[in-house]
Amino acid sequence: MILLTLGVVLFTLTHLYPCFAPAHRARLRERLGENRYKGLFSLLVFVAIGCILAGWRMASPMPLYFLPAWGPMLAMAIMPVALILLCAGQGNNHFRRYLVHPQLIGTLLWAGAHLAVNSEARSLMLFGGLGLWALISLVWISVRDWRAVPRPAATWLGTGISLGAGLAVTTLLIFWGHGWLTGIPLH
Numbered sequence: 001m002i003l004l005t006l007g008v009v010l011f012t013l014t015h016l017y018p019c020f021a022p023a024h025r026a027r028l029r030e031r032l033g034e035n036r037y038k039g040l041f042s043l044l045v046f047v048a049i050g051c052i053l054a055g056w057r058m059a060s061p062m063p064l065y066f067l068p069a070w071g072p073m074l075a076m077a078i079m080p081v082a083l084i085l086l087c088a089g090q091g092n093n094h095f096r097r098y099l100v101h102p103q104l105i106g107t108l109l110w111a112g113a114h115l116a117v118n119s120e121a122r123s124l125m126l127f128g129g130l131g132l133w134a135l136i137s138l139v140w141i142s143v144r145d146w147r148a149v150p151r152p153a154a155t156w157l158g159t160g161i162s163l164g165a166g167l168a169v170t171t172l173l174i175f176w177g178h179g180w181l182t183g184i185p186l187h
Helices: 002-020 022-032 034-058 071-087 094-099 102-115 121-145 156-182
Strands: none
Touching: 002 022, 002 034, 002 121, 022 034, 034 121, 034 156, 071 094, 071 102, 071 156, 094 102, 094 156, 102 121
16 A cells, blocks of 8 residues: 555655646756656656556555445446546647646546445545545646636547547447556456
8 A cells, every 4th residue: 555655645746746836846847958857757657657556456455435336327427528538638629628627627537436436445545646636736727827828729620539539548448458457357
């Protein structure tokens, strides 16, 4: 559980750092250069995800609460939407235009859906931790950028690409990816 916790904390702090320390981030970016800064950020995220995956597999599934009977149905309904929103974070699409932060909303939906079907401590650490990060980021960025950042342009092609990518990821996870990533197949 320690490795999982370390991964969630590293992922969260790496992503909250630009929000809460913008002046320090700007100095570090200037000192390292754009590419080296992005490389360091990517390396930290990669290490965090590695710790999360390894920690998840090593942590024993100790139940903490009783699952609702409607949990699996909720997860099946919410997960395609969450994955579409995760894919809509880039590009000119209507999800990004009207929701502003679709990736963070998708992460919140992903976390909530998984907490409805997983009741063990490791799930609360992973999904609760990343859901909390997404909520803090969503609120912080929204307050900071309220009316200061114009809404991005949107095209129907970009919206279609986001929708198609989200549905493709959903299909891959159902039939292959989820079992490979987590050891828990969905079919």
